[in-house]
Amino acid sequence: MRxxxxxxxxxxxxxxxxxxVPPLPSPQRPDRRPEGRLPRAATRPAAARLLAxxxxxxxxxxxxxxxxxxxxxxxSVPGLSxxxxxxxxxxxARWGRGPAVAGSIAAFLLYDFYFVPPVGTLTVRGPAxxxxxxxxxxxxxxxxxxxxSLRRAQAAAEAIARDSRALYELATATLRANELxxxxxxxxxxxxxxxxxxxxxxxxxxxxxxxxxxxxPLTADEIKQAQWSFDNGNxxxxxxxxxxxxxxxxxxxxxxxxxxxxxxGVVVVTLGATRSDPGALRMLAALIGLSDLLLDRQxxxxxxxxxxxxxxxxxxxxxxxxxxxxxxxxPIAALRAGLxxxxxxxxxxxxxxxxxxxxxxxxxxxxxxxxxxxxxxxxLEAGVELEKEPHGFADLVGGSLHQLKTQLEGREVVVRxxxxxxxxxxxxxxxxxxxxxxxxxxxxxxxxxxxxxxGAVAxxxxxxxxxxxxxxxxxxxxxxxxxDTFWTRRTRGTxxxxxxxxxxxxxxxxxxxxxxxxxxxxxxxxLPLARVVV
Amino acid sequence: xxxxxxxxxxxxxxxTGLRYHDFDVRTVGxxxxxxxxxxxxxxxxxxxxxxxPKMDGFATLRALRPMTRAAVIVVSVMPGExxxxxxxxxxxxxxxxxxxxxxxxVARIRAVLRRQADVTxxxxxxxxxxxxxxxxxxxxxxxxxxxxxTPTEYELLRYLALHAGKPVSHTTLLRQVWGEYAVGDxxxxxxxxxxxxxxxxxxxxxxxxxxNEPGVGYRLEG
Numbered sequence: 090m091r092x093x094x095x096x097x098x099x100x101x102x103x104x105x106x107x108x109x110v111p112p113l114p115s116p117q118r119p120d121r122r123p124e125g126r127l128p129r130a131a132t133r134p135a136a137a138r139l140l141a142x143x144x145x146x147x148x149x150x151x152x153x154x155x156x157x158x159x160x161x162x163x164x165s166v167p168g169l170s171x172x173x174x175x176x177x178x179x180x181x182a183r184w185g186r187g188p189a190v191a192g193s194i195a196a197f198l199l200y201d202f203y204f205v206p207p208v209g210t211l212t213v214r215g216p217a218x219x220x221x222x223x224x225x226x227x228x229x230x231x232x233x234x235x236x237x238s239l240r241r242a243q244a245a246a247e248a249i250a251r252d253s254r255a256l257y258e259l260a261t262a263t264l265r266a267n268e269l270x271x272x273x274x275x276x277x278x279x280x281x282x283x284x285x286x287x288x289x290x291x292x293x294x295x296x297x298x299x300x301x302x303x304x305x306p307l308t309a310d311e312i313k314q315a316q317w318s319f320d321n322g323n324x325x326x327x328x329x330x331x332x333x334x335x336x337x338x339x340x341x342x343x344x345x346x347x348x349x350x351x352x353x354g355v356v357v358v359t360l361g362a363t364r365s366d367p368g369a370l371r372m373l374a375a376l377i378g379l380s381d382l383l384l385d386r387q388x389x390x391x392x393x394x395x396x397x398x399x400x401x402x403x404x405x406x407x408x409x410x411x412x413x414x415x416x417x418x419x420p421i422a423a424l425r426a427g428l429x430x431x432x433x434x435x436x437x438x439x440x441x442x443x444x445x446x447x448x449x450x451x452x453x454x455x456x457x458x459x460x461x462x463x464x465x466x467x468x469l470e471a472g473v474e475l476e477k478e479p480h481g482f483a484d485l486v487g488g489s490l491h492q493l494k495t496q497l498e499g500r501e502v503v504v505r506x507x508x509x510x511x512x513x514x515x516x517x518x519x520x521x522x523x524x525x526x527x528x529x530x531x532x533x534x535x536x537x538x539x540x541x542x543x544g545a546v547a548x549x550x551x552x553x554x555x556x557x558x559x560x561x562x563x564x565x566x567x568x569x570x571x572x573d574t575f576w577t578r579r580t581r582g583t584x585x586x587x588x589x590x591x592x593x594x595x596x597x598x599x600x601x602x603x604x605x606x607x608x609x610x611x612x613x614x615x616l617p618l619a620r621v622v623v
Numbered sequence: 624x625x626x627x628x629x630x631x632x633x634x635x636x637x638x639t640g641l642r643y644h645d646f647d648v649r650t651v652g653x654x655x656x657x658x659x660x661x662x663x664x665x666x667x668x669x670x671x672x673x674x675x676p677k678m679d680g681f682a683t684l685r686a687l688r689p690m691t692r693a694a695v696i697v698v699s700v701m702p703g704e705x706x707x708x709x710x711x712x713x714x715x716x717x718x719x720x721x722x723x724x725x726x727x728x729v730a731r732i733r734a735v736l737r738r739q740a741d742v743t744x745x746x747x748x749x750x751x752x753x754x755x756x757x758x759x760x761x762x763x764x765x766x767x768x769x770x771x772x773t774p775t776e777y778e779l780l781r782y783l784a785l786h787a788g789k790p791v792s793h794t795t796l797l798r799q800v801w802g803e804y805a806v807g808d809x810x811x812x813x814x815x816x817x818x819x820x821x822x823x824x825x826x827x828x829x830x831x832x833x834x835n836e837p838g839v840g841y842r843l844e845g
Binding site for chain 2 (some may be wrong): 435457
């Protein structure tokens with residue numbers, strides 16, 4: 090029976106380990122290793138320690154015999170042999186079965202020798218005397234058994250209390266450690282100090298990237314295996330059952346490496362040749378739980394950092410594009426302001442000169458459009474965030490029609506939007522740009538007396554919108570190319586309007602296509618419905 | 624009028640162009656000078672570029688607003704609507720994106736001046752096409768036909784009417800109609816504007832009265 094050996098020894102080992110946990114706010118890693126695996130509790134020679142209780146038992150029996158002798162020499166007191174019962178009870182409770190039995194036998198022999206007639210012999214007469222021996226032995230056995238189980242229960246309770254305290258302190262220390270890897274290292278070290286645990290390593294897996302964070306270094310193959318275990322959610326070798334690590338039945342010989350996938354990583358454990366006791370396996374499970382917590386925290390911290398980086402690079406992109414926009418547009422602004430100033434009749438220039446200035450202003454405007462389109466395209470390609478909100482599609486169309494008012498003068502524009510059309514989810518300005526681009530394209534191609542139609546319907550949980558005109562069909566070979574960057578059918582187009590539209594629509598999770606109807610081309614695009622109803 | 628722009632070419636072009644349209648024009652190159660000029664010379668209109676060195680356009684606008692009743696038209700090469708909203712909320716009367724033609728700019732200046740005259744005249748009835756808003760009687764009609772609006776709808780329309788022709792941001796509308804707590808919830812303005820349009824018989828795809836200012840807010844046609 091190892092009742093008092095296992096848990097007590099383990100707890101001492103763990104408490105020892107805890108002495109190495111650094112003072113709480115200190116960020117340093119516990120790099121001081123304990124000397125030796127386990128400190129030996131015994132300091133006296135083992136044999137002496139083992140025999141002492143027996144000496145006490147025999148000595149006790151002699152003492153009680155002497156006491157009985159003294160009492161009987163003074164007065165005749167019956168039933169004094171009951172004093173032996175007291176001795177055996179005490180021996181059983183204090184030292185356990187062996188000394189109690191030894192004490193019983195010694196007591197029986199001494200009593201028989203000194204007090205049972207014929208005095209001076211060890212003769213046993215009749216069953217009554219034998220019964221006395223049996224009773225004494227029975228008391229010795231029962232008492233020692235009771236005492237032993239009580240001691241065992243107490244030891245177990247103490248072990249659990251110590252384990253809990255140790256775990257609590259380890260958890261607090263690791264969770265407060267400034268560096269999560271340091272916390273993981275503490276857990277790993279505590280685990281390898283457990284009986285039967287040879288190795289304990291923690292691998293973090295964030296966005297599919299496996300990195301070992303603590304424990305003795307793993308080989309590339311082992312990390313690959315850890316990754317596999319994580320990807321498939323498959324534990325190899327061990328499982329946790331009822332708060333305890335359980336080696337799997339089919340798990341090979343000792344020294345094999347086990348993999349246990351957690352929420353944000355994998356714990357890699359090698360169990361040694363010595364079988365771990367249930368307490369150690371329970372502690373191991375608790376340490377794995379702590380690793381899980383720390384690895385998950387590591388993932389969250391990493392992802393938060395990445396989000397900050399992304400945001401910063403987004404700001405940088407926006408900043409570069411803004412200053413580029415300023416640099417490119419300022420000269421055009423001065424050009425246009427100057428040209429249009431001179432083109433006003435009040436400037437007093439001849440008609441011919443004014444025409445020339447107006448032509449130049451148109452060129453400057455075209456240049457401005459191109460710069461604007463290029464910047465818009467780079468902004469889209471840089472992946473600057475869209476500001477998605479619910480918008481009525483009719484509102485978007487209204488904004489574009491208003492913007493194109495002068496160009497639409499005298500044109501027939503038909504708007505077909507059902508009044509109960511649900512709102513779309515998207516960036517108002519970007520979607521407005523798409524509608525404006527498509528309408529401008531239609532204005533470009535539709536004959537002067539032709540008709541332009543814009544409309545939308547809700548279909549299959551999306552909005553399908555279209556813009557069509559009565560202009561010439563797009564050659565079938567070009568249908569797939571119209572959305573390419575810089576592709577244009579016009580001599581004066583930038584070739585960017587439709588490319589931008591395609592990117593905007595796709596950034597919203599929609600699709601856009603060009604087709605020919607019987608009378609002229611049609612552009613159709615889809616947009617997601619808003620989740621919130623306006 | 625006062626033109627505030629740090630580029631000499633732009634200053635010269637605007638001075639020339641605006642003088643042809645009979646404006647009395649002075650140009651300065653910085654916010655500090657603009658504040659000095661506005662205090663001494665008292666222009667009716669200030670054309671303020673947002674991208675000024677040192678004291679930027681927004682700081683200049685904040686400094687100018689309490690000391691002058693001049694209409695401020697903000698000018699910028701940035702098509703960013705956030706700047707537009709910020710400038711309008713900081714007290715700008717209109718916003719023009721560079722590059723622009725002289726004719727376009729003159730039209731904007733005249734509109735701002737007209738609006739200013741209307742406001743100072745204290746006319747109690749505001750018209751936008753067939754729409755008539757009688758502020759004294761809290762009465763709204765289209766083509767002489769009375770339109771019944773809820774108090775919220777009326778407040779929103781009244782605010783747009785008081786600033787007819789000027790783009791009003793969602794933020795300003797939310798603050799003026801609902802109060803500070805509602806700022807940020809643009810669904811409110813969108814919903815109420817949709818209701819008003821319905822009652823006025825206005826088509827959102829081709830609005831006659833309340834026009835969308837994409838990324839900014841709404842404007843009542845002057």
